[in-house]
Amino acid sequence: MRLPEQEENRILLERKHAEFTFDKVIQFFRQTISAFPDRRIGTNTSYSIEDAALGAFSVFFTQSPSFLDLPRRFQRPRRMRT
DSSP states (O other): OOOOHHHHHHHHHHHHHHTOOHHHHHHHHHHHHHTSOOOOOSSOOSSOHHHHHHHHHHHHHHTOSOTTHHHHHHHSOOOOOO
16 A cells, blocks of 8 residues: 555655755765865875865855854854844
């Protein structure tokens, strides 16, 4: 016996969203970045390409132009939107 199509779609959607976590996004991002070539030369290679890409991602994720400003933003009281 099969579930009604609407119920089946709801269950599939719930499963799909349950698998979409921040950790899984970062894991996918790291796997993708690991395939990037590192063509840098010289001695200025103390940070990996993965570190640089994750740093860039964090700016977009936090939507803060400054890492130093981020803790200040969390300390400020939030204004209620009306």
